[in-house]
Amino acid sequence: MLRKISFILIIFAALFIKQDCVLSHDSIEEHNEEIEYVLFGDRDFKSTHPVYAEKIKAIEYAVALCIDEFNMLGGSYFEFLEKRDIPNFPKSMKEFNFQESPARHRYYTHRGWNLGDEDKAHWSVRQQLLLNTIDKELFSTENVIADFFSDVFQRDNYEKKQRESFAILLYYVHILGDHLEAGKKTAPMDKMNAVALIAPLTRPNYDTQNNPAIIPELIACVKILFKSQEKDRFFNDFIQDLEEIRERSSAITDSKDGLNTGNFNEYNKCAEDLLESLASYVPTLLEKEDFFRDAFSP
DSSP, rough: HHHHHHHHHHHHTTTOOHHHHOOOSSSHHHHHHHHHHHHHHHHTTHHGGEEEGHHHHHHHOOOEEEEEEOOOOHHHHHHHHHHHTTTOOOOOGGOOOOOOOOTTTHHSSSSSSTTTHHHHHHHHHHHHHHHHHHHHIIIOOOOOOHHHHHHHHHTHHHHHHHHHHHHHHHHHHHHHHHHHHHOOOHEEEEEEHHHHTTTSSSOTOBTTBOOOHHHHHHHHHHHHHHHHGGTTTHHHHHHHHHHHHHHHHHHHSSSSSSTTTTTHHHHHHHHHHHHHHHHHHHHHHTTSSSSHHHHHHO
């Protein structure tokens, strides 16, 4: 009972956050650096590989619009994607925009891939925007005939599951970034507020639909994304690493004091270790997947 109360206290703390206080990364670039770090092991991949810069920007901007768009703030990202010929792209930002305070907006888009608010944030539109961008930038062959038959015969099988798993990976890398931001706070209440209203690293009563948590969701999604490598030692080392971080995080959040004491620094260390684990394994695993290797081949 006490461990559940700890999470409830975090949620209620967020209700008292100042309206003008933004608790995520200070800029989209910090989120983008983490995305590139996880996908390529390089926080500045766009600069070191400029030939792929437009493709990577499209993916990063789609993630930003999916998760962080509110109050019509992402106009430049929307305009950029409009020019990329993303299939079934929204005609206007009004199709998924909503009005909210900077801190409170996370309640509608940051609590889990399957828990976005449909009425307020138009979550299905946001998800589809990201999925279609991934489809265009990573899965499309730019061969009209080949893509047509792919649409007809393959979208219901493994390729479609890979595409969604890749989107889920990007989604939780972004949410993880908000956890990492909490480590920069100094006051205990600021730390607590910084992880309020977003999916936690782990959760005692975790389930996919109603109580998602970052690490279990990542474990589930990479098992689909890298299914072809499930028997490889490297992949299984990755899963073991994620499980070890999950166990450490769970020991903190399930404890009597939860995050209300000095435990928060240990919890933040779990978030830091999770990012490092993803950056250590995911780039190598992605290099062995056809869709990714083909998209970033010389």
